[in-house]
Each structure stands twice: as structure tokens, then as C-alpha cells.
Amino acid sequence: MRIGILGYGNLGRGVECAVKQNPDMELVAVFTRRNPETVQILTPGVPVLSINEAEKMQDQIDVLILCGGSATDLPVQTPAFAKYFNVVDSFDTHAKIPEHFAAVDTAAKAAGKIGIISVGWDPGMFSLNRMYANAILPDGCDYTFWGKGVSQGHSDAVRRIAGVKDARQYTIPVPEALEAVRNGQNPVLSTRQKHTRECFVVAEEGADLARIENEIKTMPNYFSDYDTTVHFISEEEMKQNHSGIPHGGMVIRSGKTGTQGENQHIIEYSLKLDSNPEFTASVIVAYARAAFRMNQEGQTGCKTVFDVPPAYLSAASGEELRKNLL
Amino acid sequence: MRIGILGYGNLGRGVECAVKQNPDMELVAVFTRRNPETVQILTPGVPVLSINEAEKMQDQIDVLILCGGSATDLPVQTPAFAKYFNVVDSFDTHAKIPEHFAAVDTAAKAAGKIGIISVGWDPGMFSLNRMYANAILPDGCDYTFWGKGVSQGHSDAVRRIAGVKDARQYTIPVPEALEAVRNGQNPVLSTRQKHTRECFVVAEEGADLARIENEIKTMPNYFSDYDTTVHFISEEEMKQNHSGIPHGGMVIRSGKTGTQGENQHIIEYSLKLDSNPEFTASVIVAYARAAFRMNQEGQTGCKTVFDVPPAYLSAASGEELRKNLL
Numbered sequence: 001m002r003i004g005i006l007g008y009g010n011l012g013r014g015v016e017c018a019v020k021q022n023p024d025m026e027l028v029a030v031f032t033r034r035n036p037e038t039v040q041i042l043t044p045g046v047p048v049l050s051i052n053e054a055e056k057m058q059d060q061i062d063v064l065i066l067c068g069g070s071a072t073d074l075p076v077q078t079p080a081f082a083k084y085f086n087v088v089d090s091f092d093t094h095a096k097i098p099e100h101f102a103a104v105d106t107a108a109k110a111a112g113k114i115g116i117i118s119v120g121w122d123p124g125m126f127s128l129n130r131m132y133a134n135a136i137l138p139d140g141c142d143y144t145f146w147g148k149g150v151s152q153g154h155s156d157a158v159r160r161i162a163g164v165k166d167a168r169q170y171t172i173p174v175p176e177a178l179e180a181v182r183n184g185q186n187p188v189l190s191t192r193q194k195h196t197r198e199c200f201v202v203a204e205e206g207a208d209l210a211r212i213e214n215e216i217k218t219m220p221n222y223f224s225d226y227d228t229t230v231h232f233i234s235e236e237e238m239k240q241n242h243s244g245i246p247h248g249g250m251v252i253r254s255g256k257t258g259t260q261g262e263n264q265h266i267i268e269y270s271l272k273l274d275s276n277p278e279f280t281a282s283v284i285v286a287y288a289r290a291a292f293r294m295n296q297e298g299q300t301g302c303k304t305v306f307d308v309p310p311a312y313l314s315a316a317s318g319e320e321l322r323k324n325l326l
Numbered sequence: 327m328r329i330g331i332l333g334y335g336n337l338g339r340g341v342e343c344a345v346k347q348n349p350d351m352e353l354v355a356v357f358t359r360r361n362p363e364t365v366q367i368l369t370p371g372v373p374v375l376s377i378n379e380a381e382k383m384q385d386q387i388d389v390l391i392l393c394g395g396s397a398t399d400l401p402v403q404t405p406a407f408a409k410y411f412n413v414v415d416s417f418d419t420h421a422k423i424p425e426h427f428a429a430v431d432t433a434a435k436a437a438g439k440i441g442i443i444s445v446g447w448d449p450g451m452f453s454l455n456r457m458y459a460n461a462i463l464p465d466g467c468d469y470t471f472w473g474k475g476v477s478q479g480h481s482d483a484v485r486r487i488a489g490v491k492d493a494r495q496y497t498i499p500v501p502e503a504l505e506a507v508r509n510g511q512n513p514v515l516s517t518r519q520k521h522t523r524e525c526f527v528v529a530e531e532g533a534d535l536a537r538i539e540n541e542i543k544t545m546p547n548y549f550s551d552y553d554t555t556v557h558f559i560s561e562e563e564m565k566q567n568h569s570g571i572p573h574g575g576m577v578i579r580s581g582k583t584g585t586q587g588e589n590q591h592i593i594e595y596s597l598k599l600d601s602n603p604e605f606t607a608s609v610i611v612a613y614a615r616a617a618f619r620m621n622q623e624g625q626t627g628c629k630t631v632f633d634v635p636p637a638y639l640s641a642a643s644g645e646e647l648r649k650n651l652l
Contacts, residue, residue, distance in 0.1 A: 313462075
């Protein structure tokens with residue numbers, strides 16, 4: 001299976017690493033909007049090319065993995081490149097998934113290609129687990145917790161405050177809330193009761209720390225609905241203790257069965273990730289395999305994790321899967 | 327969707343309860359090998375019929391759910407009834423799945439029906455989670471823990487010992503082993519290091535308790551490879567504290583990504599079930615929906631959880647799933 005990567009940031013590098021772990025895949029090219037000569041990749045012998053070269057390479061690439069951002073890149077790129085390639089993206093603006101799906105579906109169907117959108121862990125594996133658990137236990141409650149992990153969006157928001165040189169924001173599930181959910185108490189939880197936010201901030205010399213802390217804690221949408229802790233640290237400490245991009249979380253459904261709903265069941269799916277982009281990339285690469293296979297069988301159009309038979313993600317045959325994993 | 331149940335024990339009753347929770351399904355008949363007049367079911371107006379009546383009802387049932395045992399019932403029944411119906415079973419003899427698959431596949435293909443086998447939680451949801459996690463993290467280690475829960479097979483084995491009136495056996499994961507796996511230490515664990523076994527025994531009056539305890543602890547295959555605790559209790563205590571059939575467990579994969587495998591990820595799927603048969607039944611009923619849909623699309627033959635697109639399990643439409651759960 002011949003893979004192309006479009007966009008070479010943290011996610012693109014993660015895809016490059018993941019492709020190396022899958023012997024049935026080969027990286028053919030990395031496409032970038034930057035000057036290709038300035039982009040250094042990890043795989044020897046693989047060309048870095050301008051994004052404008054991509055469509056010429058239709059016959060050399062089985063699946064093009066789109067590693068741009070959801071705000072402005074993917075809404076344009078995924079439908080555009082679905083005209084030439086089977087594509088997979090990690091579009092994660094939940095509210096806009098229906099319109100993104102429609103745009104990719106139209107383009108992919110017209111071209112006879114498959115486009116799998118919103119692949120990763122949320123949306124992605126978390127969605128899948130919400131769906132399976134809902135289908136199994138129709139009478140129940142859903143809970144999703146995120147963290148402990150770095151939120152890029154919240155870290156960026158703190159960095160935009162005057163006097164802030166660098167910042168890292170961790171989202172942390174509230175242990176008592178998690179405990180109550182795991183015990184099947186079906187609590188009704190406010191935003192504040194589910195997660196806390198912890199910020200590590202490197203301030204510019206002489207900056208007013210009290211003002212920065214106040215601006216963070218009162219920032220609407222991002223922080224004002226949460227209990228937030230702010231720590232001012234040195235650049236060295238930031239570099240030493242907060243350079244990773246860990247994340248994770250839990251999807252939990254508690255549901256009832258029986259003649260009177262007398263029996264309770266808890267289904268939990270949890271992730272503890274050292275590297276958010278590398279794990280997301282690993283999920284995407286498995287779905288790239290599925291995109292290729294589904295298209296080889298003649299399927300076209302836009303798909304999500306809900307539509308893909310699990311076996312298509314695996315390099316093993318049906319016989320091997322039944323023998324070893326069933 | 328019109329559902330038939332074949333075999334009315336704990337699992338059959340669980341299926342009956344699960345069908346009630348799904349408004350798109352209707353129970354049409356329960357088939358039994360016993361004298362139908364002696365079988366009392368929960369749903370008013372639904373007939374209990376002899377197993378010999380089943381094949382005459384081909385046109386009135388969309389999916390027949392087989393609730394017999396894996397040892398002798400399902401190897402015969404699933405291929406036999408796949409000649410007349412879409413069928414779902416919970417065949418759980420892992421080692422014999424390949425031959426069961428082949429027998430059901432032949433019968434179902436010849437009849438133009440779908441047979442989904444080995445549905446439940448292990449095999450079933452645990453298998454699915456092993457498979458997804460393996461596809462996402464090819465470089466990693468798998469762990470499955472069972473419990474805390476009642477093992478019917480081990481309880482039966484204890485009941486067969488002379489002087490034992492009743493017995494209940496709980497399988498319990500060793501907390502230290504679970505902790506090491508969750509921390510990504512990838513321990514190599516012996517059978518004894520993974521699970522302990524706890525037995526509650528009602529002895530006959532005057533029975534030699536020391537001999538019973540010794541027979542349990544040294545029983546090959548069942549107990550000799552484990553640290554086992556035996557408690558002798560009264561019939562009242564058995565009835566009061568051990569009448570449920572709880573179970574559960576965890577499937578955990580830890581895997582590495584990055585240029586040098588420098589980042590570690592832990593994927594965990596866990597179940598905590600008040601009623602093993604009712605949860606198994608709930609999974610089966612969701613797959614009955616999938617069997618019907620796949621067959622309506624013209625698919626035939628034997629399938630497992632690996633082959634079924636997740637969305638087919640849900641009563642919700644693709645649009646609803648993308649909007650609400652993705």
C-alpha cells in the first residue's frame with residue numbers, strides 16, 4: 001500500500017513513524033505548502049514535494065493522508081484531494097462534521113474514491129466506543145472525560161495573553177466525578193464538576209503575574225467555567241517537564257438490563273497516551289489500510305469509523321484474526 | 327425486526343429482556359427442547375413452541391438467536407438453523423472457532439442467510455477491542471484479565487466434588503499485575519500471577535472439609551495453577567450473597583510509537599457486569615440487528631464481530647450517529 005502525507009507537522013511526522021511500523025505500507029511522498037527544500041523528513045529516500053505536485057501523482061499513491069488543521073485546511077483539502085486519491089483525515093470540529101461529510105461524499109463518489117473523515121481518538125476511537133456501548137445498552141448514560149493531557153487550543157489561548165512567553169495547559173478529570181460514574185451512580189455533572197484545568201506559564205520579565213492569572217481564570221469559553229490553577233515557572237522548567245504532548249481520557253457508559261432494569265453494567269474505554277499526535281497518526285494509518293481495501297472492493301464515497309468493518313484495519317487475514325484474536 | 331429465541335435458559339431470558347429494550351424489534355416465538363407447556367416466559371402473548379416447529383416459521387422470523395451451550399448444542403444447531411434463518415450465536419470454545427465458522431459459512435451461504443457466531447463479550451467485545459488495539463499499535467503487548475466474576479465452569483467443577491452441596495467460584499485479577507500492566511511495564515505474567523480464584527462452598531452435613539478444600543486446590547486445569555481460597559458457608563449465606571452472576575474484566579494493550587519507540591500508549595477496555603448472561607444477550611441482540619441488515623443488503627455466509635460495520639448494530643441512522651456520537 002503506497003501512502004502519501006500532505007502536511008508535515010506533528011501529525012504528519014506521527015504518520016511517517018506509524019507507516020514504518022506497518023510492513024505492508026510504504027511512504028511514497030510528503031507534500032507541503034512550505035518550500036520543500038526547507039522540510040527535512042525522517043525517512044531516507046522519500047521526496048518532499050510541493051502540494052501542487054500532488055495531483056500528478058495519482059497513479060503512484062493508494063491513500064493520501066491529510067495532516068492539516070480542522071479550522072481552515074481540511075474543509076478545503078479533503079474534498080479537493082478526494083477527487084484524485086483515497087483520503088483519510090482527522091477533522092475534529094464536531095459541530096461541522098455533517099457538512100464536511102457531505103462535501104467529501106460528493107467529491108469521492110464522483111471520483112470513485114473513498115474518503116474516511118474524523119479519524120483519530122476523539123472523534124475516532126472514542127466515537128466508536130460511544131456507539132458500540134449505546135447499541136449494546138440502549139437504556140443508559142454516557143460520559144466522556146478527557147485527560148490528563150495537554151490541550152493545544154487552551155495552551156494557545158494562554159499564550160495570546162500579554163506578558164506570556166510560553167504556556168502549557170493540562171485538562172484533568174475530577175477524580176470524584178470519575179469515581180461516581182465508574183460506580184454506576186449516573187451523576188449529573190456540570191462542566192466544572194467534570195474537569196479541572198492546570199496551566200504552566202512562563203511570564204515575560206517584569207510582567208504582572210496577578211493580572212495574567214486573572215485573565216486566564218476569567219477567560220470565557222476556555223477557563224471561566226472551570227476551576228483553574230496557574231503556576232508560573234521558568235523556561236528551563238517548561239522545557240524539562242512540559243515538552244511532551246500527552247493526552248488520553250475515558251468513554252464510559254452505564255446501562256441497565258433485566259426485567260425491571262435491576263442489573264447494571266459499566267463499559268469503559270480508556271486511553272493513556274504519551275503522544276497525542278503519534279497515537280492519532282497510528283489510528284489514521286490503520287484506517288488508511290481500510291480505505292484502500294474498501295475502494296479496491298468497489299466502494300466509494302465518504303465513510304467514518306462507524307462504517308468500516310473492523311477487520312479492514314488489520315494486516316492479518318480473516319483466518320488469522322479468528323484464530324488468534326477472537 | 328422479528329426475533330426468535332431458541333433455548334430458554336439464563337441467556338434466552340436475557341435475550342427476551344434485551345429485545346424489549348429495542349423498539350425496532352419484536353419477539354415472535356421461543357423454541358425449546360423441553361415440553362413447551364412447562365416453560366413460562368416473561369412476554370405475554372408470545373408462544374413457546376417445540377424446537378421441531380422452528381423451521382416451519384421461516385417466513386415469520388428475521389433472525390433466530392441461538393441460546394444453547396457451546397459444548398454440544400451450538401456446533402450442531404447453528405449450522406442446522408442457518409439453513410432456514412439468519413442466526414446469531416455466542417459460541418465460546420475459542421479453539422474450535424475455525425471449524426465452527428466453516429460449518430456455519432457453508433450452511434448459511436447455501437441458504438442465502440447470514441450467521442454471526444461467537445458474539446458476546448469474550449469472544450465478542452473483548453475480541454473486537456484486542457483487534458482494534460492491535461491494528462492501531464502493531465508494536466505492543468496484549469493482556470486480558472477476567473473478573474471479578476463468577477465462572478460457571480469452575481463452580482460446576484467444585485459442585486462435582488463428593489460432599490459439596492453447592493458452590494460458587496469467583497475469578498479475580500491480581501491487583502499488582504493489573505497495576506503493572508496499566509503502568510506500561512509489560513510484565514511477563516504466569517497464570518498464577520494474573521488471577522486468583524475464590525470459592526464459596528456449601529458442604530453436606532458431616533463432610534470432610536479439609537478433604538474438599540484439598541480436592542479443590544489441587545484440581546488440575548481448573549485450580550492447581552492458581553492461588554485458591556476456599557470458604558465454607560451456609561446455604562442461607564450462599565443464597566443471600568452469591569445468587570447473582572456478575573462478571574467483567576479488562577483487555578489492555580500497551581504499545582510504542584515514535585522514531586525509536588520512545589512514546590508509550592495504553593488502551594484499556596473494561597467491563598463491570600451485574601449479570602453476565604444479560605450483558606451477553608444485549609450484545610447478541612445488537613448483532614441480530616446487524617445480521618438482518620447485512621442479509622437485506624444481499625450478504626450471506628458466516629461473520630464474526632470483526633466483519634460487521636459498527637453502524638449496523640445501532641437503531642440510529644448514519645446521519646444521527648455522525649451528528650450525536652462522532
